[in-house]
Amino acid sequence: MNIMIVGVGGQGTLLASRIIGAAAINLGGDVKLSEVHGMSQRGGSVVTYVRYGESVASPIIEEGEADVILAFEQLEAYRYISYLKEGGSYIVNTQKTDPMPVITGAMEYPADILAKMEGMGIRVTACDALSLAKEAGNIKATNVVLIGVMAKHTNISKEEWEEAIRQTVPAKFLEVNLAAFRLGYEA
């Protein structure tokens, strides 16, 4: 199973990958997870790869290999479409964050990204995760809402996902995060 998480530095992609990692370990097979640190707080485009199965060699997911892509931002979703496997699922947070070329006016933020992706035959599950996180009680839980949306597209059960969240999230944020997960799962 190959899961990719893409987003903007600072959006909490690292916590999401830790939860996925924990859920994958609990399955008992091999797990590899790869992320590039350093730029993660500086608003750049960030990518994390999680691979699990009987035996995993390379920690990297390459073009055309991702079973699931979890995108925290629309433009970042659009950037990585070539990584999705034929028939794979794309979970997209509808949030938009302008990148610097758009802020400076050098380029425009592409219009109708989700429609364009669907037009290319990509199975997109869109979700306003920010609003659901607000509903759960903390906008920082956007990442866990998205895990909830993704959970249905994996071979890991709802209970196993909740267990992974319990193992990963600090106790004082656990309730908010479990609520966020359930809102995502039911969305």
Next chain:
Amino acid sequence: MKKLMLGNEAVARGAFEAGVTVASSYPGTPSTEITEFIAKYDEIYSEWAPNEKVAVETAIGASTAGGRALSAMKHVGLNVAADPLFTVSYIGTNGGLVLVVADDPGMHSSQNEQDSRHYAIGAKVPMLEPSDSAECKEFTKKAFEISEEFDTPVILRLTTRVAHSQSLVDLEDRQEVGVREYKKDIAKNVMIPANARPKHVMVEERTKKLAAFGETSDLNRVEMRDTKIGIIAAGISYQYAREACPTASILKLGMIHPMPEQRIRDFASKVDTLYVVEQLDPVIETYVRGLGISVIGKEKFTLLGEYSAQMLRETILGEKAKETKKAEEIIPVRPPVMCPGCSHRGVFYVLKKLGLTVTGDIGCYSLGCAKPLEAIDTIVCMGGSITAAHGMEKARGKDFARKTVAVLGDSTFIHSGITGLIDVVYNKGTTTTIILDNSITGMTGHQQNPSTGFTIKNEPTRNVDLEMLCHAVGVDRVVIADPFDVDNFEKVVKEGIAAEEPSVIIAQRPCALIKKAGYTGLYVINDKCKNCKLCMKLGCPAISLTEKGPKIDETLCVGCGLCPNVCKFGAIERVEK
């Protein structure tokens, strides 16, 4: 117990289990977490040193005294520490000494793509290269054993994908190796020519013994499968080779210097076509060719950037890349930017406005070279800003110094900027230096440094007083200013460059991501906005242009208060979150 661990965390675990006594490092991506994780073990004394040379020398001292010692750094850090490395190779060790160096093929966060393996060859020390987290831990422990058995420092080489990937690791207990006896031994530890000459003989002998060790050690291993294709690989390239060519035979090198000649010959003789798969320079390939063995290497594989399994499938197996979906328009890039609230933003806003020549340095503020600020002229290496400005003045004359400033961060100033400032004073330069004092080492993820007043374990300590330090080396004009008070900051910069003497401006404001910044609330744009777009010149990611004019994104604004200081119409006001 099996645990999912970052390669860097596994190196730290290896150091713990190996009974390490002292770890001294300077941060640098992708090596930083090694020492951060070591700092969580109370059994190991750990510290952030001012730079890599200091760190390695401290580790050498600890080793000489009998403790197992480690120093971790990024690839360019080893350049800084190269001087002690080449001589400690002659001295050898008492307690085991391991230097960990993390290369960055693809330059995810580095200024060059150098291959550290040349250092092992040059300094004649063994080098190990793990390919996943389990090996990171195992090889770290092996490195200490080799170091003590062969009386040599050992380099453990990582690359970004090994350092920053997580995989499963078995945890074991710490070996309490203690601290070995210390005896004064001038012939061993004092490297004057008379002692170094016999030591060089020892070093050459040692390399032969290490090569013999590599012939039987399980650090190197042969995986015989189909013999049509044979691949020699180490580190992450081994994983790519396994992924791409699961039926090929592989000679996996765990010790990449010195290399096991006989094992390579044997392996080569058993396969039809031999490939060397290695990122960056042809180090293994050159050695194999030197044995007269024919091999396919850099004529097929690039010297640049990272490899991938797909690339090997194409090159070795002749498989075409999969057809994948592509967008039909150009997707705007999303480069890293200064964070919302970044303390450096005010400085670059002023420098751009004044149109100065700015010699830059390495840190978060390097991002000042990007659009829309584009306020940096040069960046070479850490500490290279003040000296660059000084050299410019000496080449072009004093008038040029009237419109030039050097900028560098607090950590960088202490790392190697201070020596440049001494050069300016001593050689009668008139450079203006701006120290961007954000009270932290920001770029590498917030490490304490000698100017912050805290140790790696967040214990309070005596801090270097930057102002006094500048005075002490002979700079009379030292001004402390808040870079968010843009009008005053502009005035201070103008006065600094006008003065025909060395000036230092300490731009003091904490990094927005640390507690000390204490920002609350956020800012919104009200209807006094005349749409002049001056605030857009700040390049703040939280401010973007809509049809109705600039707008502040509530999820991104941290409430730093810089934008209201540049607005001429009082149109930006604070609200509570």
